[in-house]
Amino acid sequence: MGNVKNVYASVKSYSQRGKLLGKEDYQTLAESRNLDELITRLRNTKYESVITDTPKPYTAHGIESVIRGHLASLHYGIARTAGKSPILDAYYMRFIVTNLKAILKGKVLGKAQEDIESYINLRAEELLKQRDIVIKALVAKDLEEAVASLSSTKFGEDVSRAAAAYAEVGNIQVFDTYFDKIVYQHLGRALRKSRDWNVIKIVSPDIDSYNLLSVIRGKFWGLDESIMEDLVVTPTSSAPKDLLSKMMVAGTVRDALNEVSNSRYKHLIPQVENEMDAVAEFERALEREIYAASIKSFTKMFSFATIIGITKLTGYEIRNLAAISFAVEQNIDPKIVMSKLILSTKE
Numbered sequence: 001m002g003n004v005k006n007v008y009a010s011v012k013s014y015s016q017r018g019k020l021l022g023k024e025d026y027q028t029l030a031e032s033r034n035l036d037e038l039i040t041r042l043r044n045t046k047y048e049s050v051i052t053d054t055p056k057p058y059t060a061h062g063i064e065s066v067i068r069g070h071l072a073s074l075h076y077g078i079a080r081t082a083g084k085s086p087i088l089d090a091y092y093m094r095f096i097v098t099n100l101k102a103i104l105k106g107k108v109l110g111k112a113q114e115d116i117e118s119y120i121n122l123r124a125e126e127l128l129k130q131r132d133i134v135i136k137a138l139v140a141k142d143l144e145e146a147v148a149s150l151s152s153t154k155f156g157e158d159v160s161r162a163a164a165a166y167a168e169v170g171n172i173q174v175f176d177t178y179f180d181k182i183v184y185q186h187l188g189r190a191l192r193k194s195r196d197w198n199v200i201k202i203v204s205p206d207i208d209s210y211n212l213l214s215v216i217r218g219k220f221w222g223l224d225e226s227i228m229e230d231l232v233v234t235p236t237s238s239a240p241k242d243l244l245s246k247m248m249v250a251g252t253v254r255d256a257l258n259e260v261s262n263s264r265y266k267h268l269i270p271q272v273e274n275e276m277d278a279v280a281e282f283e284r285a286l287e288r289e290i291y292a293a294s295i296k297s298f299t300k301m302f303s304f305a306t307i308i309g310i311t312k313l314t315g316y317e318i319r320n321l322a323a324i325s326f327a328v329e330q331n332i333d334p335k336i337v338m339s340k341l342i343l344s345t346k347e
Contacts, residue, residue, distance in 0.1 A: 009082035010302045013310035016074075017298055019046050021317055023343055030324050030334040035063070038328045047321075060325040061118045064318075068095070069123035071318045075311055076127045082307050086190035087203060090183060091311050095124030097179045099134050100155060104175050107143040108166065158182050161230065169221050177214055181231055184210040188234045198305035202297045202312075208239035209286040212260065213279075215247045219256045220279050225249065238264050253278060265289070291316055291342050316342045 025045060032038035035058040042051045042063075050070040055062050072095050079088040099120040106116035116138060125131040133153055140146035143163065150159045162178030184207055191203050211232050218228035228248050235241045243263055250256040253275040260269050268289060270281035290312070297309030320341045327337035 007302050009078060010304070010306045012078065012081060013306045014298065014301075016078075016310045016314065017306075020313060021045065021320075023338075026320060026324065026341055026343070027334070027338060029321070030327060030337050032324075032328045035060070035325070035329055038063070038325065042321075059118070060322070060329040063325040064322040065118070065121040067318050067321055068098075069121040071095075071314060072121070072124035072127065074314060076124070078307060078311060082304070085304075085307075086193070087187065087199065087308060088311065090186035090190050091308070091315075092124065093183050093186060094315075095121075096128075096130065096134065097155075097183055099125070100137060100150070100159070101175055101179045103134070103137045104143060104146055104159070104162070104179075105172055107140065107146050108172055108175075113138060155179075155182055165223070165227055168227075169223060171221050173217070174221070177217060177231055180210055181214075181233060184233045188236075191236075192234070196304060198297065198300060198303045199308065202293050202305045202308050204236045204238050205286070205290045205293050207233060207236050208265065209283075209290060211235055211239055211244055212247075212265065213283055213286065215244055216253060216256055216279055216282060218248070219250065219253045220275055257282065287342055291344070295344055 029038060029041050029045075032041055039051055039054060039058055042048070047067065047070070050067060051063070053069075054066045072092075075088075075092055075095075079085060079092060082088060099122070102119040103116055106119070120134070120138070122131055122134060125134050133150070133155075136149040137146045140149050147159050147163045150156050158178050158181055162175050165174045165178065166172065187203060188207050191200065191207065194200060194203075214231040215228055217223075218231065223231075225248050232244055235244060243259060247256040247259045250259055254273075257269050257278060260266060265286070268282065268285035270278045270285065272278050272281060294309045294312040294316075297303065297305040300306070320343075323340060324337055326332075327334070
């Protein structure tokens with residue numbers, strides 16, 4: 001890599017890789033009878049010092065918030081060690097975008113400020129000294145005021161488009177897609193400047209997944225073709241513009257998915273007839289593809305790709321823990337939750 005900072009960050013990434021929870025760890029946590037027992041079991045993992053900050057009475061949201069705050073600190077530390085990186089900055093932006101999603105969707109649903117607060121963690125914003133952006137949206141009295149509060153920020157344009165699209169289709173998930181667009185737009189711009197093939201291999205599946213799912217969901221929601229085009233970020237060679245355009249003009253969700261058979265993702269096309277199930281299965285298959293690419297990033301020592309890889313793998317770990325917390329809270333069978341986790345196929 002020719003960069004001492006990157007070498008050091010890569011070594012740290014390998015160290016973190018060795019500390020990731022395995023399938024047996026997740027199984028033990030998923031078998032907790034209640035959240036108190038889950039907290040006790042988490043204290044026997046590397047999260048011992050993190051979990052002590054969980055507010056009582058324990059809730060799944062409370063547990064997720066605390067571990068997401070820990071993840072923000074971890075990612076911030078990795079990025080600082082590696083030095084300036086637009087790609088790592090784009091991935092870090094996910095923390096802020098996740099909070100904004102929760103706030104705007106909460107406003108749409110008419111939730112109280114206190115309720116919305118339980119879904120967000122401001123550690124990422126605090127580290128960047130950008131807390132005010134999120135707080136202004138949080139204290140806004142309604143969706144319109146929240147959108148206005150963000151108009152002068154870098155999120156402004158996409159936020160107003162998301163609100164307009166929601167007004168048209170009435171599906172709250174539109175906010176997820178438009179906010180995700182902010183992250184993947186930045187990621188795409190950063191990737192275009194990279195000449196490192198290992199980095200391209202690990203980042204491209206993220207952008208492909210976003211673009212493919214934006215079109216598939218757009219078809220499912222009945223979005224206008226112009227809105228779908230607006231959602232798509234600059235395509236990669238593995239899911240090119242031509243493919244996305246054919247998917248947009250396809251008659252049905254199934255027809256759009258069939259177009260994917262002409263791409264490197266043809267092995268991920270779900271074989272179910274129900275459109276909603278097909279969209280969910282395709283999303284899950286793409287997640288596994290991204291996870292596999294993240295694991296493969298560790299095949300080459302001292303590569304910048306390993307730094308991106310650990311950033312993504314630790315993110316999946318937090319998502320798995322959040323899923324387990326929710327399942328334990330709702331008394332969902334451990335077998336069901338284990339089948340939903342994103343894990344290595346070798347485990």
